[in-house]
Amino acid sequence: MFSHSEHIREIERVSRGLVTGRDDMVVQSWLRCLDQHRLDPTHACEAFILPEARLREHRQRSEDLIRIARSGLEHLFHQVAGQNYVLLLSDRKGVTVEFLGDPLFDNNLRKAGLYLGSEWSESRAGTCAVGACIETGEALTIHQTDHFDNTHTPLSCTAAPIYDTTGELAAVLDISLLSSPILKASQSLARHLVGATVRRIELANLMAQTRHEWVLRFSRSPEFLDVDPEAAISIDGGGRIIGMTHGGAQILARAGGADWRTPASLIGQPVSKFLNLEVDGLSELTRRRPTQDRLVFARDGNALFAHAIEPQIQRRASAWVHGEIPQAIRRLGGDTPEIVALQAKVAKLARTALPVLIQGETGSGKEHLARAIHEGSGLTGGFVAINCAAIPEQLIESELFGYMPGAFTGASARGRKGLVEQAERGTLFLDEIGDMPLALQSRLLRVLAEKEVLPIGGHEPRPVNIRIVSASHRPLHELVAEGRFRQDLFYRLNAATLALPPLRERTDFEWIIARVLERHAKDGKVPVLSSLALDLLKRHDWPGNIRELDNVLAVAVALSEGDVIEPSDLPETLPGAPSGAHMADDTGGELRRLLSACNWNVSEAARQLGVDRSTVHRQIRRFGIAPKH
Ligand SMILES: Nc1ncnc2c1ncn2[C@@H]1O[C@H](COP(=O)(O)OP(=O)(O)OP(=O)(O)O)[C@@H](O)[C@H]1O
Secondary structure, eight states: OOOHHHHHHHHHHHHTTOOOSOOHHHHHHHHHHHHTSOOOTTSOOOOOBOOHHHHHHHHHHTHHHHHHHHHHHHHHHHHTTTTTEEEEEEETTSBEEEEEOOGGGHHHHHHHTOSTTBBOOHHHHOSOHHHHHHHHOSOEEEEGGGSSSGGGTTOEEEEEEEEOTTSOEEEEEEEEESSOOSOGGGGHHHHHHHHHHHHHHHHHHHHHHOSSSEEEEEESSHHHHTTSOSEEEEEOTTSBEEEEOHHHHHHHHHHHTOOTTOGGGTTTSBGGGTBSOOGGGGGGGSTTSOGGGOEEEBTTSOEEEEEEEOOOOOOOTTOOOTTOOOHHHHTTOOSOHHHHHHHHHHHHHHTSOOOEEEEOOTTSSHHHHHHHHHHHHTOSSOEEEEETTTSOHHHHHHHHHEEOTTSSTTOOTTOEEOHHHHTTTSEEEEETGGGSOHHHHHHHHHHHHHSEEOOBTOSSOEEOOOEEEEEESSOHHHHHHTTSSOHHHHHHHOSEEEEOOOGGGOTTHHHHHHHHHHHTOBTTBOOEEOHHHHHHHHHSOOTTHHHHHHHHHHHHHHHOSSSEEOGGGSOTTOTTOOTTGGGOOSSOHHHHHHHHHTTTOHHHHHHHHTSOHHHHHHHHHHHTOOOOO
């Protein structure tokens, strides 16, 4: 048994530059303990466990990492079950934020510092696996008397660093034994297992963060490429590297003669600098081709098997199957060639993360289409809609971006999440985007460009992952030309435009009528139209589109005697009336009925008629219509 005094003597010899047979990284760590951390080997310290409140802060900061790492940790714990190993996940300060160990030994583990909240930084605990791993950025084993502090010499600990996708050290995974065989070599299997677990955690993290970009995975053997790749990088549409696992960073660094310890020399660089590959060539490396054909050459001459994964967004299990048009999108219309072409375009766009702009007259079904895009996307979050024309300008900001507690007079004490955050992992539908005030357009642009949101009164932007669908009944490019809409925002929103035909031009007019009639079934019976009534509907202009049709048929169903709707059940002004003229009946009876059905909400009545509010007001004055009290 190595005594405390022998241990101190060895450390002193090392400090004088003598060779003692210890691994070099242990020697370097002892020297750091003496010279930088000013620790005294004669002074043994108990393990330090953080108070509850501070531990909570550390855990909160590492929440995402813990979530991603957990299944890897559990899998590893399973692999070493029954061998008394303890697993610690520590943050980059060395604080244990997650712990898996046998509860039978709880007390002993806690005493030894193998516990939640223990701090294993080198400056606090002396040479230890977590601390030395943080200092060097490399996987290592600190076995028994390798520890600087005599308190920890019974332990054998193996740790590996976990890097984030930008190449910064984010955490350390440690696997420790309270008592172990004398030989350090006994821990080489532990090092191998920890290394493999960390590799999978980093890969899961890269995949979780990369939805809209390419991921390129590597392996030296074609057999393992698709099932357990060794490394991965993510690449944006312009061919620049935007993320990497540590293995990925090492491949790039080797290929480009750079140092993985300076990630800035890798992130943001064109992939072609490191690999004999351009972004256009990535589609050649997808699973569609046999693995052994997917060989990529690094600039240093090394060859690697590669697997490229196309940009995607997270989907539900029942996600879209290639080639099939989802139900929600099929419900958009009948099967005329024009509508089928529209459905096919919608289906293709739905499964991408591209922002879509919908243009179409009022009431033509823009929101209906936006919902179908959301449902067809397989996104796991919700559909959140905001009508920029319907809420006062000064409220749009807090509605969209939310606010912090006490951000302004009258703000709720708990603050409020904005619609942008409520749409996390889902779709934010911005209806009548043309009515968004210019000042807010810049803030929205920031959300889209930076993928983060800053609530009113907040200082820390929060990351968001949303899909944006916007709509306008006015051609947005005209508003841009008039200087009323920011051009840069227009381009951001308008990766693709979908133009909804007005009802009068729809080739599936009868299909739409059938759907609307189904909605107005009375006692389970779907009303039918006489051929004359259908003829009248076909000849009308429908300035208010499907919403107007819906309203007209609702009234007709209510007025009709039997199941058949006759021309007499339809508004007199219907056939072929030019836009807006159908309000101009002599008595204003139609308008009166509509206004009372809308609770005298003039905007709503105008919407249903497909005319301006001022037109409705003019007609109200003209006919002297007033609400009944
Ligand atoms: N394809 C469709 N089939 C059946 N009903 C539809 C269809 N599209 C829209 N509708 C119905 O038409 C009405 C108007 O649709 P929606 O609100 O989507 O239109 P909009 O263009 O967003 O209107 P606005 O311009 O006023 O915002 C709704 O009652 C909706 O259910």
